[in-house]
Amino acid sequence: MGYNPDKPMDGRISDLGPPYYEQFHPPVIKENKGKWLWHEILKPGILMHKSETGAEVYTVRCGTARLMSIEHVREICDIADKHCDGFLRFTTRNNVEFMVDDKAKVQPLLDDLASRGNKFPVGGTGAGITNIVHTQGWVHCHTPATDASGVVKAVMDELFDYFTSMTLPAQCRIALACCLNMCGAVHASDIAILGVHRKPPMIDHSRITGVCELPLAIASCPLGAVKPAKATVEGKEIKTVQVNVDRCMFCGNCYTMCPAMPLADPEGDGIAILVGGKVSNSRSMPKFSKLVIPFLPNTTPRWPETVAAIKKILEAYAKGAKKYERLGEWAERIGWEKFFEECEIPFTDKSIDDYRLAYDTWRTSTQFKYTSHTAKYTA
Amino acid sequence: MGYNPDKPMDGRISDLGPPYYEQFHPPVIKENKGKWLWHEILKPGILMHKSETGAEVYTVRCGTARLMSIEHVREICDIADKHCDGFLRFTTRNNVEFMVDDKAKVQPLLDDLASRGNKFPVGGTGAGITNIVHTQGWVHCHTPATDASGVVKAVMDELFDYFTSMTLPAQCRIALACCLNMCGAVHASDIAILGVHRKPPMIDHSRITGVCELPLAIASCPLGAVKPAKATVEGKEIKTVQVNVDRCMFCGNCYTMCPAMPLADPEGDGIAILVGGKVSNSRSMPKFSKLVIPFLPNTTPRWPETVAAIKKILEAYAKGAKKYERLGEWAERIGWEKFFEECEIPFTDKSIDDYRLAYDTWRTSTQFKYTSHTAKYTA
Amino acid sequence: MAKHETPLLDQLESGPWPSFVTDLKRQAEKKPECWDILGQVELSYKDRITHWKHGGIVGVFGYGGGIVGRYSDVPKQFPGVEHFHTVRVAQPASKYYSTKHLRHLMEIWEKHGSGMTNFHGSTGDIILLGTRTEHLEPLFWDLTHDLNQDLGGSGSNLRTPANCLGQSRCEWSCYDTEECCHQLTIKYQDEIHRPAFPYKFKFKFSGCPNDCVAAIARSDVAVIGTWKDNIRIDQAAVKEYIAGNYPSNGGAHSGRDWGKFDIQKEVVDLCPTKCMWMEGGELKIDDKECTRCMHCINVMPRALRPGVDTGATVCVGAKAPILDGAQFATLIVPFMKISADNEFEELIEFIEKIWDWWMEVGKNRERVGETMQRVGLPTFLSIMGVDPIPQHVKEPRSNPYVFWKDEEVPGGFERDVEEFRRRHAA
Amino acid sequence: MAKHETPLLDQLESGPWPSFVTDLKRQAEKKPECWDILGQVELSYKDRITHWKHGGIVGVFGYGGGIVGRYSDVPKQFPGVEHFHTVRVAQPASKYYSTKHLRHLMEIWEKHGSGMTNFHGSTGDIILLGTRTEHLEPLFWDLTHDLNQDLGGSGSNLRTPANCLGQSRCEWSCYDTEECCHQLTIKYQDEIHRPAFPYKFKFKFSGCPNDCVAAIARSDVAVIGTWKDNIRIDQAAVKEYIAGNYPSNGGAHSGRDWGKFDIQKEVVDLCPTKCMWMEGGELKIDDKECTRCMHCINVMPRALRPGVDTGATVCVGAKAPILDGAQFATLIVPFMKISADNEFEELIEFIEKIWDWWMEVGKNRERVGETMQRVGLPTFLSIMGVDPIPQHVKEPRSNPYVFWKDEEVPGGFERDVEEFRRRHAA
Ligand code: SRM
Ligand code: SRM
Ligand code: SRM
Ligand code: SRM
Ligand code: SF4
Ligand code: SF4
Numbered sequence A, B: 001m002g003y004n005p006d007k008p009m010d011g012r013i014s015d016l017g018p019p020y021y022e023q024f025h026p027p028v029i030k031e032n033k034g035k036w037l038w039h040e041i042l043k044p045g046i047l048m049h050k051s052e053t054g055a056e057v058y059t060v061r062c063g064t065a066r067l068m069s070i071e072h073v074r075e076i077c078d079i080a081d082k083h084c085d086g087f088l089r090f091t092t093r094n095n096v097e098f099m100v101d102d103k104a105k106v107q108p109l110l111d112d113l114a115s116r117g118n119k120f121p122v123g124g125t126g127a128g129i130t131n132i133v134h135t136q137g138w139v140h141c142h143t144p145a146t147d148a149s150g151v152v153k154a155v156m157d158e159l160f161d162y163f164t165s166m167t168l169p170a171q172c173r174i175a176l177a178c179c180l181n182m183c184g185a186v187h188a189s190d191i192a193i194l195g196v197h198r199k200p201p202m203i204d205h206s207r208i209t210g211v212c213e214l215p216l217a218i219a220s221c222p223l224g225a226v227k228p229a230k231a232t233v234e235g236k237e238i239k240t241v242q243v244n245v246d247r248c249m250f251c252g253n254c255y256t257m258c259p260a261m262p263l264a265d266p267e268g269d270g271i272a273i274l275v276g277g278k279v280s281n282s283r284s285m286p287k288f289s290k291l292v293i294p295f296l297p298n299t300t301p302r303w304p305e306t307v308a309a310i311k312k313i314l315e316a317y318a319k320g321a322k323k324y325e326r327l328g329e330w331a332e333r334i335g336w337e338k339f340f341e342e343c344e345i346p347f348t349d350k351s352i353d354d355y356r357l358a359y360d361t362w363r364t365s366t367q368f369k370y371t372s373h374t375a376k377y378t379a
Numbered sequence C, D: 001m002a003k004h005e006t007p008l009l010d011q012l013e014s015g016p017w018p019s020f021v022t023d024l025k026r027q028a029e030k031k032p033e034c035w036d037i038l039g040q041v042e043l044s045y046k047d048r049i050t051h052w053k054h055g056g057i058v059g060v061f062g063y064g065g066g067i068v069g070r071y072s073d074v075p076k077q078f079p080g081v082e083h084f085h086t087v088r089v090a091q092p093a094s095k096y097y098s099t100k101h102l103r104h105l106m107e108i109w110e111k112h113g114s115g116m117t118n119f120h121g122s123t124g125d126i127i128l129l130g131t132r133t134e135h136l137e138p139l140f141w142d143l144t145h146d147l148n149q150d151l152g153g154s155g156s157n158l159r160t161p162a163n164c165l166g167q168s169r170c171e172w173s174c175y176d177t178e179e180c181c182h183q184l185t186i187k188y189q190d191e192i193h194r195p196a197f198p199y200k201f202k203f204k205f206s207g208c209p210n211d212c213v214a215a216i217a218r219s220d221v222a223v224i225g226t227w228k229d230n231i232r233i234d235q236a237a238v239k240e241y242i243a244g245n246y247p248s249n250g251g252a253h254s255g256r257d258w259g260k261f262d263i264q265k266e267v268v269d270l271c272p273t274k275c276m277w278m279e280g281g282e283l284k285i286d287d288k289e290c291t292r293c294m295h296c297i298n299v300m301p302r303a304l305r306p307g308v309d310t311g312a313t314v315c316v317g318a319k320a321p322i323l324d325g326a327q328f329a330t331l332i333v334p335f336m337k338i339s340a341d342n343e344f345e346e347l348i349e350f351i352e353k354i355w356d357w358w359m360e361v362g363k364n365r366e367r368v369g370e371t372m373q374r375v376g377l378p379t380f381l382s383i384m385g386v387d388p389i390p391q392h393v394k395e396p397r398s399n400p401y402v403f404w405k406d407e408e409v410p411g412g413f414e415r416d417v418e419e420f421r422r423r424h425a426a
C-alpha cells in the first residue's frame, strides 16, 4: 500500500509519538535497568557499568559529525549488528555508543572501528573534550551568521587529542550556535562558538508588504529600533519600516518575524567566543557563558582564527586549572582579569555588559588583581 | 558687631568651607600623623595606637544619641578639657572619642565618664555592635515611615552588652533609615532597620495646583503609576493626578516631588528589616542588605517587635557564624534558607525580588538545603 | 563524479575528525541531490553567507509542527535543493535503537528524501534533512504505517521532550527518566503537533543534578532527579579510594598524573557546603547541610550513592537569549515524587497548571520564563499555588520595593485626605 | 517643669543607652522651645506619624544649599517648632574639634537656635537642628565672621565631602584622606553652595579598602586607598602571632574564647584569593594574586602592613535606592596617585570630567550612577577616556547583545538590498 494522494485522509494515522524505548534496549540494559551500581571509564571512550546482578555493560563511544548520510547510519548498523546484537544508542551530545555485555567483546569492536578510517573516533568521555553540540549553519538554516558543521570539523580536528584522551582538569563542553537564537546550550558551555551578525537589517521595501505584518515586525525589536516608515516603491507610496541603526544590537529577531529584513553579510558576520558556562550542579550552580572575544571573521573553510583562539583558551585552562575545576570555576577563582591575561585575549568594551541586567556585572569593589591591563596606571 | 538686616550684603563672607582640620588635632595626633605602626583594642571601647616615634595614643570611644543638646556638647567639652588637652573627635558612626597620650591618663578618664550616668557608655570597638547610624525620623523629617532616635534607643538598650563587649564573630553594623530614601548606609549594613510605607499616596486635589508641577509628579514615579487626571474642586474642574494603586510600591518619590501626595499612615507605616550587607572589601566584596522581614508595626515608644527581631537575628548569628564572618558572609555560607530557619523568621513572598534586576536572584539550580520550609514536600 | 567543484569544502576532508564532506560525497553517489547540497554549501563558503530563503510554511495535514520548510535562494544553480524541508522525527526516549528499526527508517528516507540526516537535532529529534513538499505526505504515511513512528514538534508547540539515559545505564538516576519522558510525550501528542501555545515549550528530564540532558539550561520545565534522605556511604570503598585502589571520578582523570588521590583536597574541601569531614578514617556527611550537588558522588562512585528516597526538583523557565537574555530554569518545586505508579500525576498537574495560565496571559512569542519575569516570581508562585520558600531564591531581594496589597494593610488603601488634613495642616 | 505631658517619650528615659529624651528635657530648662520638640514628637508617638510639613524653601542669601526648611503641621499646639529649619554646618575633615571651637559654635547656636544638634549628619555635616527663618542670616553671619566656618551642602549640589580619619590615627591609610577631603572641599565651595547639578553629588575618602567612611556605598565618587607594591611582612611578628603573644585582629575578638590563634585557619584559609601560605614557619604572599582586601592585615596588624607605593582606587556612582535600586560605586580607575604635592591634580581632572558630562546629559534628579546605567558602562568609560579593562567588571557579559558601530564593521552599515537580492532570490 502507501500514501494515496487522492484520498489523503483514508487510513491516516496520527499522534503515535515515538516508539516505546524498551524494545530498543540491548538485553543487558533491559535486564539491569535500575540496578547499576557504579561505573568506570576504562580508557578514553570506553565505559564499564557494573550492575548489582554482577552483569557488566561495556560502552564504546564514538564521535560523529552529527550531519550524517543514510550510508553512514547503515554503517553504524553494520557495526552494531556485528558486535552488539543489533543495538546502539546516541548520546545527548551526538556521539554514538556501541554496547557489549562482555569485556572480551570490546577489543574486536575497537579493532573494527579503527579499521574504518576516521569515521569512528573513540573518545569523548571524562576529563576531555566531547562532541561539539551544534546547529545547522549554512547547511540548512536561513538566519546563520556562520556555518556549523565546517567550524565544528575544523575545531575538532585541532582538538582531536583532547577527544581521545582525558588530560584536562575536568570535562570541557564546547557548543556552537550559528546565530543568537542559540539552538543548543551555547549559553551554558565551557566554550561557546556563536555566530553573530554585526550589520543592521536591510529593508526590502519592494517585498515587505507581501511578506510581513508590519506591527509584528515593529514589535519584534527588543530595543524598539524598528519604526513605522513610508517608502516609494515603483512610484507608489507604501507603508514599511525603518531601523534606527544606533539602537540595533543585531539580534535578528526582526528578520525572524519579517523576511524582508535580512541581516546576513559576508563582512558583518562572524563568530564570538563565550566561555565559562556550565550546566551541571556539581560543586557550583549552573553558570552562563561569558563573552570574551566579540568577533572573529568567517575565514572559510577552516576558521583558523576561531580554532586558534579556542586552542589557546583550552591550553591556558589545562595549564592553570585544578583537578575537577570547570573552565568557569577556574576563571572565577583566578579572577576574570587574570583569565584575559592567561589566555592573551585583548579585553574590549564589547565584553562589558550594557543590556538589561548589566549593573550586576559591574565591579563594585576595590578588589582586583594588577595585570597587564592596569600597567598604565602603575607605571 | 553682627548681622545687620538693613545692609545684608555689607561685610558678607561666603565660601569659607570648613575650618582647617589640623588646628583640631591633639598634639600627639599632629606629631605622629602618618607614622602610626599598629593598634590594639585594649578593652572594649579603648584603642591604643603605637607610632614609629614610640608615642602612643589611647582613644576612649563613647556612644552618643547623636541627637544631642548644647548642654551635652558642653559636657563633652568639659571632659575633653579635663583629660584631653581640650581636643576630641567624632567617628563616622557618631561616637565621640576622647584621646590621651599616656596610658596613665586612661583610668581617670574612664572613671569620670562612668560617673556621668548613662551618658557616656564606653564601647563600640572590634567584634561587637557600635552606634547605630541613623536619620531624623519624627524629630525632623517630613517623609519618615518611623521614628529614628526612639527606635535606636530601644534597640541599643537591648543590645547594650554587645556595645560594651567584643563577643561577636565580627563587627556587626546596624543602621536605621526612616524611609526608602535611606539617608545612611542602610543598603549595606549587617542589620538594617528601614521605615516603610504601605499605603499609596492620597491626592490632595484642593492643594495640588498650588504646590506641584504635575508633569514632575507624573515623571517621578518609577513605575508610571501616577497618571494625569481631572477632579472637581469647589465646583471647578482642575487638572490633577491619580495613582494606579496596583502598580504602587510605596517608594514615596511622588511625595518628595509633590507635597499634595502624602503617604504616611499610622497603620500603613512601620519597619522592614534587611540583613547581610557590608561595606568593607575585607574578604568578600561589598554586599547589599537583603530584605528578610517585610514589616513590623510602629509600636511606640519602644518598638518591641523590632527589638526582638533584631535580637533574635543577632543571637542566631553570634551562635552560628565563624570568627571573622560578617552576618552576610554567614548567611551565604549556610544558605539563605538556613538563615531563615536559624533565625526563625517566617519567609514570605515579599522577600522575593520583583524589581528590575530580580532575575539574578532567582534560584536557578537544584542546589538547596531541606529546611522546615520544604517539609510539606518531603512529608 | 562531482557535479560541482568544491575546492573549499574539499579542505574539510582531511584531519582526524569525521568529515561530513566526505560523507556527503559518498552519499551523492546514490543520491545525486547531495551534489547540490555540496554545491550550495560550497557557494556559501565562497560568499560567506547562507543561501537559504527565509522560512516556508509546509507541513503534513492536521499537524502544525514537525516540518521546517526551506527553499534555496539559488534554485537554478542547485535544483536538487530547491525545496529542502527538514522532517523532525520523534526519537525514542534515551535514543537507543535497534538496527532493524534504524535501517527501516533509512529505507523510508532513501525513498523520500535527500539521504542526509542529523542524529540528532539539538532538541532531540531525529532530523531528516531535506526533502520536497510533495514527499511530505507519503513520507509521513510510511513513517506512521510502516514504522509506527511519528513527527516531533516545531512551531508554538510543545517540543519533543528529551531525557538523559537515566536508570537504563546510569547508577545515579533518581527516577525513571525514560519512562517519564515517554509517557508525557505520548500524553501530549496533541500539544506537540498542533500549535496552541504563545510560543514553544520544552520538557527535559535528567536523572540527577549532573543534568546530562542540560535540562536546566534548555527547558521550560526541567525535571531533575534528587533525593531527600542521606547519601549512601560504603566506608570500605572509601578506604579503597584512599588507598588508591579505585580510580577517582570513575577514571575520568586517568589521562594525567594528578598525584595520589587526596580525599581531603578532592572531596571534602571541594564540597560546596563543607558538610563532609573525615573522622577515624571514615567519611562523614552532615546530610542536612548537603545540597546534593553530586560532586562527592561523582568523584567516588563506588563509595557514595544518592539516597533511596528519590524524586525530582522541578525548575521552570529556561530559554535561549532571544529576547531578554538567556535564562536558566528556576527552582519551583524542591521535591516531587516522579512515579509511573501514579502515572506522573503530580508532574502532569503541575505542567497543566502552567499551561492554563500561560496560554491565557502569555504574549505572542513570549516564553514562559519571560512571562514569569514579566509578572514577577511572587505572582507566578501564587498562580501556581506554590507557597514561597527561601529555596526559590539565591538570596532575598536587596531593594525595598515591596508591592503590598490593599487587603494586607490594616484599613486598606482608601483614605480620606480631608480627614488627614484636619490633623496635619498643609 | 514640663510644658507638655510626654508619657510615651518618658519611657525612653530608662535603659543603659544615652537618652535623647532626658537630654531634651535638660536642654528645655534653658531653651523652652525644646518642650515643643518634646511635645510634637510625643504627638507623633501617639499618632504614629510625622507632624512636619513637606519641605519649605529657605536659605541664606546667595546659597542654594546648607539649610533644610521645616515647618510644623501642628504649629498652634507647638509654636516653638512652628519654624524648625536645620542648618548643615561644614564639619572639619576627620571630625576632630578643639573644645574652644565647639563651645563657640554652641554659643552661636544657643543664640540662634533650638539648642539641639546632631553630631553628625549622615553625610558628615554638623546638623544644627531647628531654627526660625529670621535667625538664618544672623546665624550665618556669626558662623562666618566669628567662627570662620561655613555651611555644608544640600540640594542638587556637591554635598559636604567626608573622610575616614586616615593617617591622622590609622596605620593603614594609603593617602592623606583628610588633606584630600579638605582641599577638595575648599576648591569646590561654589559647587557645594550653588546648585548647578542635575541632582546631588557626593565625595567620600577612605584610606584603605576597609572603607571606614562607607564611601563605596554612599558616594558618587569614592576614593579608597590601596597600594601597588607588596604587603610588608614582619616575620618576627608573624611568629609572635603564632605563639599567641599578640592578640589577633588587634584584640577585636578578645571578648570571647575563640581558641588558640590558628594562622592557617584565620588568615591563610580566609584569604579570598588563596595567595598566602606558610613555608618554613614564614608567611608567604604571592602579591600579584592579592586583591588587597585587607583581611590578613586586619588580623595581624603588627606583622603585616600595606605596601609603600600607595594611592587610591576610584569608584563612581554609589547611591541609595531611589529610584532604580541602590548602587555601590563601580571601579573606574584601578590606581591613582593621590597627592597634595600636585594638588590632587589627577583626581580633580577626573571629577571635573564627570561633571562636565553629567551636567550636560544627566536628567533632572538623576544621580550619576543612574546616568551611567542609562548610557551603559562602555559609553561612560569612553566619555571618561578610560580604556576598558577587565577590572571594570566582575565578569564579562553573558548576553550576546553587542552594539557595534558603523565604523567598526568593514563596509559599514549601509548596504544595497537590490544588489543583495540579485545574489539571493527572495
Ligand atoms: C551519555 C550521557 C547521557 C546521555 O543520556 O546521553 C552522559 C553520561 C554520563 N555522564 Fe554526563 N552524560 C552526557 C552528557 C552530559 C551533559 C550534557 C551536555 O554536555 O550537553 C552534562 C552537563 C554538562 C555541563 O555541566 O555543562 C553532563 C554532566 C555530567 C557530570 C558533571 C560534571 C561536572 O563536574 O560538572 C558528570 C559527573 C562527572 O563526570 O564526574 C557526568 C557523568 C556521567 C556518567 C559518568 C554517568 C554514569 O554514571 O554513567 C556518564 C558517563 C560520563 C562520561 O562520558 O564521561 N555527566 N553530562 C551524555 C554523554 C554526552 C557525550 O556524548 O559526551
Ligand atoms: C573610627 C573609625 C573611622 C573614623 O574615621 O571615624 C574607624 C576606625 C577603625 N576601623 Fe573601621 N572605623 C570606623 C568605621 C568603619 C566603617 C564604616 C561604618 O561602619 O559605617 C566600616 C565599614 C563597615 C562595613 O564593612 O559594613 C569599617 C570597617 C573596618 C574594618 C573591616 C571589617 C570587616 O571585616 O569587614 C576594619 C578591620 C577590622 O576591624 O578588622 C576596620 C578597622 C578599623 C581600625 C582598627 C583601623 C585602625 O587601625 O585604627 C579602627 C578601629 C576599629 C574599631 O573601632 O574597632 N574598620 N570601619 C570609624 C568608627 C565608627 C564607630 O564609631 O564605630
Ligand atoms: C534544528 C535545530 C538546530 C539543530 O541543528 O539541531 C533548530 C533549528 C532552528 N531553530 Fe532552534 N533549533 C533546534 C533546537 C533549539 C534549542 C535546543 C533545545 O531545544 O534544547 C534551542 C534553545 C533552547 C530554547 O528553546 O530556548 C533553540 C532555540 C531557538 C530559538 C530561540 C528561542 C528563545 O526563546 O530564545 C529560535 C528563534 C525562534 O523561535 O524564532 C529558534 C529557531 C530555529 C529555527 C526554526 C529558525 C527560525 O528562525 O525560525 C531553526 C530552523 C533551522 C533549520 O533550517 O532547520 N531556535 N532551538 C534544533 C531542533 C532540532 C530538534 O528538533 O531536535
Ligand atoms: C539630615 C540627613 C539625615 C540625617 O539625619 O543625618 C538627611 C536628610 C534628608 N535627606 Fe538624605 N539626609 C542625609 C544623608 C543622606 C545620605 C547619606 C550620605 O550622604 O552619606 C544618603 C544616602 C547616600 C546617597 O546620597 O545616595 C541620603 C539619601 C537621600 C535621598 C535618596 C537619594 C538617592 O539618590 O537615592 C533623598 C531623596 C531626595 O534627594 O529627594 C534624601 C533626602 C533627604 C531630605 C532632604 C528629605 C527630602 O525628601 O527631601 C531629608 C531632610 C531631613 C530633614 O528634615 O532634615 N536623602 N541622604 C543627612 C544629611 C546630613 C548631613 O548633611 O550630614
Ligand atoms: S542557531 Fe540560528 S542559524 Fe543556527 S540553526 Fe538555530 S536558528 Fe538557525
Ligand atoms: S536586529 Fe534586533 S535589535 Fe536590530 S532592529 Fe532587528 S530586532 Fe531590533
Ligand code: SF4
Residues within 6 Å of the ligand: B135, B136, B137, B141, B142, B143, B144, B145, B177, B178, B179, B180, B181, B182, B183
Ligand atoms: S531616611 Fe527618609 S525620612 Fe529619614 S531623614 Fe532621610 S529622607 Fe527623611
Ligand code: SF4
Residues within 6 Å of the ligand: B200, B201, B220, B221, B222, B223, B224, B225, B226, B243, B247, B248, B249, B250, B251, B252, B253, B254, B255
Ligand atoms: S509611592 Fe512611588 S510607586 Fe507609589 S505612586 Fe508614588 S512614586 Fe509611584
Ligand code: SF4
Residues within 6 Å of the ligand: C164, C165, C166, C167, C170, C171, C172, C173, C174, C206, C207, C208, C209, C210, C211, C212, C213
Ligand atoms: S543526569 Fe545523572 S542520572 Fe542522568 S545520565 Fe547524567 S549522571 Fe546519570
Ligand code: SF4
Residues within 6 Å of the ligand: A283, C270, C271, C272, C273, C274, C275, C276, C285, C289, C290, C291, C292, C293, C294, C295, C296, C297
Ligand atoms: S553532594 Fe555535594 S554538597 Fe552534598 S556532600 Fe557531596 S559534595 Fe557536599
Ligand code: SF4
Residues within 6 Å of the ligand: D164, D165, D166, D167, D170, D171, D172, D173, D174, D206, D207, D208, D209, D210, D211, D212, D213
Ligand atoms: S578606612 Fe582604612 S585607613 Fe581609614 S580608618 Fe579605616 S582602616 Fe584606617
Ligand code: SF4
Residues within 6 Å of the ligand: B283, D270, D271, D272, D273, D274, D275, D276, D285, D289, D290, D291, D292, D293, D294, D295, D296, D297
Ligand atoms: S590582603 Fe586579602 S587578598 Fe591580599 S593576601 Fe591578604 S587576605 Fe589575601
